[in-house]
Amino acid sequence: MSHYFLNAQGLTKSFPAPRGGEPLTVFENINFGISESEFVCIIGHSGCGKSTILNILAGLDQATKGVVLMENKEVAGPSLDRGVVFQNYSLLPWISTLKNITFAVKSRHPTWTKQQVLDHSMKYIEMVGLKGAEQRKPSQLSGGMRQRVSIARAFAIEPKLLLLDEPFGALDALTRGMIQEELLKIWSQSSQTVFMITHDVDEAILLADRILLMTNGPYAQIAESVVIDIPRPRNRTDVIHHPHYYTIRNHIVDFLVKRSKELANPETRVIERPSSSGLRYPPEINPATGSIQEITHPNTNEDTTAVKRNVVNLS
Amino acid sequence: MQNIHLRAGILSLIILTMVLGIWEVLNQAPEQKEALTEYEMLMGGSEPQARVPNPSEIGLLAVEELSDPFYDKGPNDKGIGLQLLYSLKRVMTGYLLAALVAIPIGFLIGMSPLMQKALDPFIQVLKPISPLAWMPLALFILKDSEVSSVFVIFICSIWPMLINTAFGVSSVKKDYINVARTHELGKLRTALLVILPAAAPTILTGMRISIGIAWLVIVAAEMLVGGTGIGYYVWNEWNNLDLTSVVFSILMIGVVGMILDLMLARATKLVQYVE
Numbered sequence: 071m072s073h074y075f076l077n078a079q080g081l082t083k084s085f086p087a088p089r090g091g092e093p094l095t096v097f098e099n100i101n102f103g104i105s106e107s108e109f110v111c112i113i114g115h116s117g118c119g120k121s122t123i124l125n126i127l128a129g130l131d132q133a134t135k136g137v138v139l140m141e142n143k144e145v146a147g148p149s150l151d152r153g154v155v156f157q158n159y160s161l162l163p164w165i166s167t168l169k170n171i172t173f174a175v176k177s178r179h180p181t182w183t184k185q186q187v188l189d190h191s192m193k194y195i196e197m198v199g200l201k202g203a204e205q206r207k208p209s210q211l212s213g214g215m216r217q218r219v220s221i222a223r224a225f226a227i228e229p230k231l232l233l234l235d236e237p238f239g240a241l242d243a244l245t246r247g248m249i250q251e252e253l254l255k256i257w258s259q260s261s262q263t264v265f266m267i268t269h270d271v272d273e274a275i276l277l278a279d280r281i282l283l284m285t286n287g288p289y290a291q292i293a294e295s296v297v298i299d300i301p302r303p304r305n306r307t308d309v310i311h312h313p314h315y316y317t318i319r320n321h322i323v324d325f326l327v328k329r330s331k332e333l334a335n336p337e338t339r340v341i342e343r344p345s346s347s348g349l350r351y352p353p354e355i356n357p358a359t360g361s362i363q364e365i366t367h368p369n370t371n372e373d374t375t376a377v378k379r380n381v382v383n384l385s
Numbered sequence: 386m387q388n389i390h391l392r393a394g395i396l397s398l399i400i401l402t403m404v405l406g407i408w409e410v411l412n413q414a415p416e417q418k419e420a421l422t423e424y425e426m427l428m429g430g431s432e433p434q435a436r437v438p439n440p441s442e443i444g445l446l447a448v449e450e451l452s453d454p455f456y457d458k459g460p461n462d463k464g465i466g467l468q469l470l471y472s473l474k475r476v477m478t479g480y481l482l483a484a485l486v487a488i489p490i491g492f493l494i495g496m497s498p499l500m501q502k503a504l505d506p507f508i509q510v511l512k513p514i515s516p517l518a519w520m521p522l523a524l525f526i527l528k529d530s531e532v533s534s535v536f537v538i539f540i541c542s543i544w545p546m547l548i549n550t551a552f553g554v555s556s557v558k559k560d561y562i563n564v565a566r567t568h569e570l571g572k573l574r575t576a577l578l579v580i581l582p583a584a585a586p587t588i589l590t591g592m593r594i595s596i597g598i599a600w601l602v603i604v605a606a607e608m609l610v611g612g613t614g615i616g617y618y619v620w621n622e623w624n625n626l627d628l629t630s631v632v633f634s635i636l637m638i639g640v641v642g643m644i645l646d647l648m649l650a651r652a653t654k655l656v657q658y659v660e
Binding site for chain 1: 560561563564566567568569570578579582583585656658659660
């Protein structure tokens with residue numbers, strides 16, 4: 071029914087009013103889609119509900135309203151089809167690095183023999199460059215190494231969708247750069263579909279095909295979806311010399327500094343409420359070429375399968 | 386600047402020697418000032434007066450008792466090792482039964498806020514009851530002093546294990562639970578692979594508190610029910626007015642209690658993890 075691999079439709083998260091207080095709506099009417107093998111980042115200020123969206127995609131949290139469809143099936147709970155890399159790594163500290171991964175592989179492939187599980191796990195440990203450290207406990211690893219274990223664990227179960235919750239937030243800049251490139255390398259080999267939260271504009275441009283920009287909460291929304299057309303393979307040193315790089319970067323920074331606030335203000339809010347005829351997806355914007363694609367998605371109960379795209383030129 | 390263990394050991398030895406030395410010197414039998422009259426001798430004046438024994442006497446008895454700790458010459462004359470084993474058997478039976486009950490129920494309470502709220506009033510009322518207060522009821526219902534003393538151990542060991550297990554389980558980090566959920570672990574696998582290891586240090590701490598309390602209570606319980614065991618032995622020697630044996634057995638109670646505590650401390654260390 072939809073050409074997207076994953077669809078988030080009309081997601082709203084609100085908390086009931088505490089005694090004497092107002093009910094809190096963190097975000098409202100979030101619609102977006104992710105295509106297969108696409109790398110999508112989401113950027114927004116703290117408190118706009120990015121992590122909650124990720125947890126809803128993972129099935130760890132429930133939306134107050136709206137649905138998430140993966141391959142046109144509703145996401146009803148956590149699943150091995152959606153691997154999560156948590157911000158604080160979430161490795162089990164009482165078992166070794168290797169066992170943290172074999173444990174995941176065993177859950178994915180309960181019928182595999184010990185040797186199969188071991189070989190598969192070691193492949194991913196080598197992939198993240200941790201060969202030799204597999205017998206160490208997580209507490210004996212540095213922050214960067216722990217995050218690599220966490221990434222290896224998520225990739226090792228070969229999920230259909232990989233969810234990364236600010237995976238490099240706690241790392242120093244040097245380590246972060248290294249692991250970003252490793253992530254790019256692994257991703258290009260596996261062509262995983264990835265949804266990632268980040269606060270780092272440069273990181274998002276380096277990694278993503280598209281960047282979703284969120285307005286400030288409460289009542290946060292996804293204002294637009296920025297298309298990154300810098301060709302791959304990308305690396306940290308070359309990507310900044312691409313002619314589109316700074317146009318894109320300035321556009322995003324301008325959004326974060328100014329527009330995310332303006333759009334959140336009820337008086338200056340310009341994002342339209344959804345019309346009843348269909349879901350409104352955030353417009354796809356390419357700051358470098360100035361093109362804006364309005365995307366409206368027909369309601370799933372209608373027969374039309376096509377996604378309407380209106381191409382408008384900014385200039 | 387020797388290592389601290391050596392220096393502490395030397396200091397302990399010095400303190401021990403001083404305390405024992407002062408005790409030995411100050412606690413001598415009063416000397417007779419003058420010869421007893423015939424009347425005084427007839428009235429038992431020459432019998433030694435009962436007094437707190439000296440360290441040297443206790444040491445001699447300890448060597449004698451510990452060289453043959455497991456002899457059995459009838460109900461009133463058994464070796465100290467045998468008596469300790471009787472007590473340990475009761476403690477272990479009651480304690481292990483308590484663990485079998487307390488850890489699963491603690492898991493239930495820790496995982497379900499409903500059960501926590503429902504069971505909390507019972508725990509709060511039952512917990513502060515002195516275990517010996519159960520003794521008459523236990524004797525009446527169970528009709529057996531041996532089983533009753535095991536029951537008293539059971540009831541006093543259960544609370545620290547129950548409360549610590551519930552606390553440990555309920556405070557397992559949400560992250561670990563999320564790891565289990567995203568890997569589609571079933572309820573049982575989550576409990577065994579994630580919650581149990583995460584809560585193990587807290588559970589073991591509860592077990593360590595419990596074994597300490599159980600060892601405190603068994604002495605009192607055996608004084609009440611009699612027959613065998615280290616508590617009975619202390620009371621029996623008091624009735625015999627053999628204070629040397631009383632002091633010696635007090636010392637042995639301490640040593641065994643220390644060993645039990647050390648064992649549980651070791652076990653806690655094994656399951657400890659660094660985050």
